[in-house]
Amino acid sequence: MSCHFSDPLNMNTTGSRTYLFTKGIDSFLKGVTDASTFTVRFFKESFLPPFHFHEVINQSFEIGLKSLSLITVTGFIIGIVFTKQSRPSLEDFGATSWLPSLMGIAIIRALGPLVTALICAGKVGSSIGAEIGSMKVTEQIEAMEVSAINPFKYLIVTRVFATTLTIPVLSLYCICVGLFGSYINVHAQEATGFVTFYHNAFSSVSFLDINTSVIKSIVYGLTIGLVGCYKGYNARKGTRGVGRAANQAVIVSMFLIFLEEIVIVQITNWIRYY
Amino acid sequence: MKEQAKHQINLEESVIAITGLEKSFDELDVLKGVDFTLYRGENVAVLGKSGSGKSVLIKIMVGLLRPDAGQVWVLSKEVNELKRKELDALRLRVGFLFQSSALYDSMDVYQNLSFPLVMTKKQLTKKEVDQEVYEALDAVGLTEKVNEMPADLSGGQRKRIGIARTLILKPEIILYDEPTSGLDPITSGEINNLIREVQERYNTSSVIITHDLTCSKHTGDRIAMLLDGKFIKIGSFENVFASKDEAIKSFYNYNFIQESHARIS
Ligand SMILES: Nc1ncnc2c1ncn2[C@@H]1O[C@H](COP(=O)(O)OP(=O)(O)OP(=O)(O)O)[C@@H](O)[C@H]1O
Ligand SMILES: [Mg+2]
Numbered sequence: 001m002s003c004h005f006s007d008p009l010n011m012n013t014t015g016s017r018t019y020l021f022t023k024g025i026d027s028f029l030k031g032v033t034d035a036s037t038f039t040v041r042f043f044k045e046s047f048l049p050p051f052h053f054h055e056v057i058n059q060s061f062e063i064g065l066k067s068l069s070l071i072t073v074t075g076f077i078i079g080i081v082f083t084k085q086s087r088p089s090l091e092d093f094g095a096t097s098w099l100p101s102l103m104g105i106a107i108i109r110a111l112g113p114l115v116t117a118l119i120c121a122g123k124v125g126s127s128i129g130a131e132i133g134s135m136k137v138t139e140q141i142e143a144m145e146v147s148a149i150n151p152f153k154y155l156i157v158t159r160v161f162a163t164t165l166t167i168p169v170l171s172l173y174c175i176c177v178g179l180f181g182s183y184i185n186v187h188a189q190e191a192t193g194f195v196t197f198y199h200n201a202f203s204s205v206s207f208l209d210i211n212t213s214v215i216k217s218i219v220y221g222l223t224i225g226l227v228g229c230y231k232g233y234n235a236r237k238g239t240r241g242v243g244r245a246a247n248q249a250v251i252v253s254m255f256l257i258f259l260e261e262i263v264i265v266q267i268t269n270w271i272r273y274y
Numbered sequence: 275m276k277e278q279a280k281h282q283i284n285l286e287e288s289v290i291a292i293t294g295l296e297k298s299f300d301e302l303d304v305l306k307g308v309d310f311t312l313y314r315g316e317n318v319a320v321l322g323k324s325g326s327g328k329s330v331l332i333k334i335m336v337g338l339l340r341p342d343a344g345q346v347w348v349l350s351k352e353v354n355e356l357k358r359k360e361l362d363a364l365r366l367r368v369g370f371l372f373q374s375s376a377l378y379d380s381m382d383v384y385q386n387l388s389f390p391l392v393m394t395k396k397q398l399t400k401k402e403v404d405q406e407v408y409e410a411l412d413a414v415g416l417t418e419k420v421n422e423m424p425a426d427l428s429g430g431q432r433k434r435i436g437i438a439r440t441l442i443l444k445p446e447i448i449l450y451d452e453p454t455s456g457l458d459p460i461t462s463g464e465i466n467n468l469i470r471e472v473q474e475r476y477n478t479s480s481v482i483i484t485h486d487l488t489c490s491k492h493t494g495d496r497i498a499m500l501l502d503g504k505f506i507k508i509g510s511f512e513n514v515f516a517s518k519d520e521a522i523k524s525f526y527n528y529n530f531i532q533e534s535h536a537r538i539s
Binding site: 138139142143145146147149150 | 333336338358362363365366368370372374376377378379380389390393394439443
């Protein structure tokens with residue numbers, strides 16, 4: 001039974017299988033242990049030379065360019081729509097002057113990082129899953145291995161670093177665009193000036209908020225990179241394996257992002273009111 | 275066998291020695307006790323039906339798969355006991371041509387060839403890398419494709435680039451997984467000559483996996499028949515196919531019939 005846990009790629013198991021619990025639970029547990037082993041390996045290998053800085057930069061650019069336009073459009077629209085939607089409620093209390101602060105809090109604390117992470121999970125996560133997956137099923141990863149190149153370092157570590165570095169930047173960008181969208185709407189309705197808007201928007205945002213926002217994005221970036229790479233690296237043979245890897249990369253990373261959001265919000269609330 | 279005079283086989287020194295090798299996947303027993311020796315300077319052609327475990331066998335030789343039982347000695351090292359660094363050092367001395375060519379499809383032909391060089395021999399200058407790349411491309415006769423992407427190449431061209439990528443690290447042992455499958459007879463013939471040429475020029479030892487009798491006859495100093503997870507016969511081409519064994523006979527006849535059909539039509 002121990003073979004379920006010590007043999008991540010399931011290459012050496014022989015004979016008929018015995019299950020610890022049921023088939024479903026066993027395969028779930030196996031998935032969790034494999035993913036943890038993968039994560040631990042990532043941290044181990046990222047500290048050992050050789051480092052492929054050049055490849056990290058290449059990948060970062062690719063990720064950034066791939067999602068920039070979508071983030072611009074989405075961020076801008078979200079800024080406008082949320083402002084529009086929040087106005088009536090504030091008007092009831094005659095508090096429309098609070099609109100900039102409200103949008104500041106909403107976009108900086110929650111919407112910016114979350115929307116960026118979800119877009120990148122869809123766009124970047126799936127493409128990493130598909131790319132690594134197709135390299136796996138067409139034996140390109142094995143080809144690296146037999147040329148004495150460590151594919152884990154060259155492909156996985158670099159991509160995870162790239163997402164971890166790029167997604168916080170994209171998320172700050174998304175915040176700026178979102179606030180700009182919000183400003184456009186506020187300006188159109190209440191003729192608030194640019195400086196006043198930003199002054200108000202940032203007045204209720206603390207250093208802790210911005211910090212948390214950046215840390216959140218780093219965690220999301222790490223998640224998207226790790227999940228995409230893990231799913232690709234363990235893709236099954238065939239074209240269906242590649243599609244499945246891409247698909248799973250998106251689903252699993254979105255799920256984890258929501259989970260992490262809840263945990264991080266809880267932790268910051270403790271810090272805030274402690 | 276005029277070719278044999280040009281290179282010398284050192285029967286004292288084995289570069290690959292395998293004993294009692296077993297490998298299974300879940301419930302499927304693929305290799306059931308393989309014993310095999312490859313001598314320095316020798317080419318052995320491995321024949322066997324599709325799915326008989328030929329690719330698995332050579333993947334075990336370079337540590338891509340782990341055997342369930344048995345020992346695998348390559349260049350006097352037991353492959354499965356090596357640490358990562360030692361295994362990498364060994365892999366640099368062993369070339370591997372994948373059945374699917376396994377070219378990196380995000381890179382063009384030049385980068386495909388230069389990548390292993392640049393990554394493993396950092397001291398090389400740009401000029402030296404250039405020279406090595408063109409030399410390897412020249413060997414497979416595809417210098418004009420240097421800037422194309424693998425997706426734009428034909429299957430046979432991809433295979434030849436795969437061979438060039440294998441040659442570029444100047445290995446002592448080369449493992450070819452079906453170098454001529456899917457190629458026309460003329461190109462196959464060129465590849466066969468290339469394999470011989472490489473053997474003579476660099477005194478490499480090779481294992482050549484193939485279905486193709488012409489290829490095995492032309493490139494192999496010895497032929498090994500893999501059947502049912504074991505080598506049932508190893509020896510010279512004439513020797514192996516003089517055998518009374520039904521399986522070997524049918525393998526020969528089937529290929530022979532196919533070839534004569536091809537000649538008629
Ligand atoms: N990683 C793997 N996981 C599970 N089964 C495998 C794996 N690799 C190979 N097999 C199985 O082992 C058997 C032998 O495969 P192998 O690729 O060695 O055949 P082959 O002799 O090279 O055939 P071909 O001439 O068609 O290439 C096949 O039945 C295959 O399904
Ligand atoms: Mg094969």
